[in-house]
Amino acid sequence: MWMTIARAARAAGVGVETIRFYERRGLIAQPRKPANGFREYDADSVARIRIIRQAQELGFSLREIEELLSLRADPNADCAEVRAQATTKRDEVEQKIAHLERIRAALDMLIAACPGKGAVTACSILDALTQMADKKATKPAPLTASSIRKRTTRRILMKTLVATIEGMHCEGCAETIKALLKMEPGVQTATVSFKERSARIHFDPSATSEGSLIAAIERGGYKAVRQTS
Amino acid sequence: MWMTIARAARAAGVGVETIRFYERRGLIAQPRKPANGFREYDADSVARIRIIRQAQELGFSLREIEELLSLRADPNADCAEVRAQATTKRDEVEQKIAHLERIRAALDMLIAACPGKGAVTACSILDALTQMADKKATKPAPLTASSIRKRTTRRILMKTLVATIEGMHCEGCAETIKALLKMEPGVQTATVSFKERSARIHFDPSATSEGSLIAAIERGGYKAVRQTS
DNA sequence: ATTGACTCTGTACCACAGTACGGATCGTAC
């Protein structure tokens, strides 16, 4: 008992193109009856598509759904892994809610402060927006005379970057960061202290940059900030 | 007192390309010193960019910000229009929160119902997902369990590698390895369990290989061995 | 036999908010 793609799409509540898209993405297998080249689907295929939609409604991305479905197919997989995915997603959702609630509070404040009439030149909302922006502006960059164009000649002039690192859990993390840094081009020596939550990197600025080094650390899942000494 | 694009970008806390992008989008005017063709910016330009970022943080899209900024420049515009935009956005945010809260409730339910261990074949979460999907179906076609043809020919053929890892010290190490793996080309998803000392990697074998993945983990200073399942 | 509905593959396109890059030019410090 099989159906063509249009019937399967209708049964699953999606479009024909969507099924083909899922197939391209590797979410569903490619069924084919080579007689005429038409795809054929059964109830299982339709059920799989419906599961995909359901998981999407719970906020899972197609990538995550693929993982979930591959877990389902794996007899060695443990239920705990599925649960972990769900928990991670719940936390993600919670974070998004918290973020949106902060936004809502800010908007409520702006709306309450607005008289609701009058010229825009005196609009409290736009004013507040400007001021909120200005308040944050204090930190990003000391834009005074700090644009010193430091020209290093062809000689290799080493620089030292000291960075504060957040997110280390143990000495092992420190070792990991050290290894990560040594993989970067131009890094001469790197010492990472778990106790001090910091790294000291001796590097060739013509081969890499502070930004790249910071980025290398952050690729490892840590937060790094340059220590202004 | 003017600055070039890089200094303005630093002052506003954005990238150079972002400023040029905003200019293309019409969010900021095109300043130019025809002498050398270099854009020049002043404090007002920087303030405008900062307002854009601030409005973005409140959830406004660039399109909406454009509207807000054009209202600000229009002497005939009324404050009520600005207020209306803010109210609309607040309602939008509220809807999103409500939606996410429903998702959170559903996830909480699934997680609570899950024993957290055991074979995935009896996983209550995946079961529930299937049933939720079925419940919505107008007419779920009868399942004939006998017709299980599994054609796994896919255009994107994903593989799963499960590896045992030695040398992890904490959850942070697990996170690091996860990040390391996600940097590898072809890696779709990676989950690393500190408790189980193992990693599960979902990858595209045409873009990488088990060996490369093992090597990637070992570059982080850990020892990885493929689990023969 | 011809219509009309359906299917095939492959590619391009939508929104969104940028990021990256190639090749050219400009400014300047050594």
Added chain:
DNA sequence: GTACGATCCGTACTGTGGTACAGAGTCAAT
């Protein structure tokens, strides 16, 4: 004078989840 950084412009690419064709082939009914 030459190397290097910063800038220019234009285009292409990122990720996410699909949509929308074009041009060709297939199926069932009339």
